[in-house]
Amino acid sequence: MKTSIPVSSLLHHKGSAIWHIPPETSVFDAIKLMADKNIGALLVMSRGVLTGIFTERDYTRKIALMGKTSRDTRVAEVLSGQVICVTATESVEECMRLMTEHRIRHLPVVEGENVVGIISIGDLVNWIISAQNSAIEQLEQYIAGGATT
Numbered sequence: 001m002k003t004s005i006p007v008s009s010l011l012h013h014k015g016s017a018i019w020h021i022p023p024e025t026s027v028f029d030a031i032k033l034m035a036d037k038n039i040g041a042l043l044v045m046s047r048g049v050l051t052g053i054f055t056e057r058d059y060t061r062k063i064a065l066m067g068k069t070s071r072d073t074r075v076a077e078v079l080s081g082q083v084i085c086v087t088a089t090e091s092v093e094e095c096m097r098l099m100t101e102h103r104i105r106h107l108p109v110v111e112g113e114n115v116v117g118i119i120s121i122g123d124l125v126n127w128i129i130s131a132q133n134s135a136i137e138q139l140e141q142y143i144a145g146g147a148t149t
Contacts, residue, residue, distance in 0.1 A: 007095055007109055007119060008088035010127050016109075016117035020045045021054070023076035027063055030054050030075050041106040043115060044079050050108060050115055052079035057105075085110045088117075096124055 020043040021030055030042055034056065044052040054075050062078035063070055085108045086095055095107055099121055109117040 004091050004093070005127075005131075006089050006091060007086060007117075010092060010119060010123060011088065011109060011117040013127070014117075014119070014123055018043060018115055018118060020115075021075060022046060023051060023074065023079065025075045026071055027054075027059060027068075027073045027075055027078065028070040031059055031070060040120065041118070042075075043108060043118065044075055045115070049113065050083060050085070050110070052076075052081045053083050053106060053108070054079045055106065083108060086119075087111065092124060092127060095119060096121075099124070 019033065019037055019039060021033065023044050023046055025044075034040065034042060041053055041055040043050060044054055052075075058078050058080055059070070062068070063073060068078075084098055084102050084104060086098065088109055088111060090109075098107065099105065105121045107119050108115050109119060
């Protein structure tokens with residue numbers, strides 16, 4: 001589905017709650033927060049600046065498979081430091097392209113140096129499904145209205 005709808009529309013609907021941790025947080029505490037908030041990633045911020053992202057994938061590949069312990073390892077040691085970000089004006093379609101190209105599931109949304117939200121692949125899929133349902137309903141109403149006149 002082609003769309004030029006900006007991510008700001010998705011954030012407006014979803015909300016712009018941002019969960020973040022400092023880099024010195026233990027992996028255990030990060031995973032606990034992710035479980036408590038039912039999220040798959042945390043932004044890693046130092047003095048208000050985005051320094052990385054910590055995801056469930058980071059945990060499974062860099063802690064569990066490497067034999068490290070989550071209580072003794074700091075997030076700074078295993079985070080994904082190169083973060084792909086988007087602005088609020090980027091289209092939903094462009095975000096899907098970036099996620100596919102870079103094989104990532106989360107995109108921080110920034111305005112300058114400030115993080116204003118985060119979107120996940122699940123957010124994009126839900127938005128697309130909602131947009132498709134709306135388009136189908138409009139077409140059905142058009143067809144039904146056209147058949148009675």
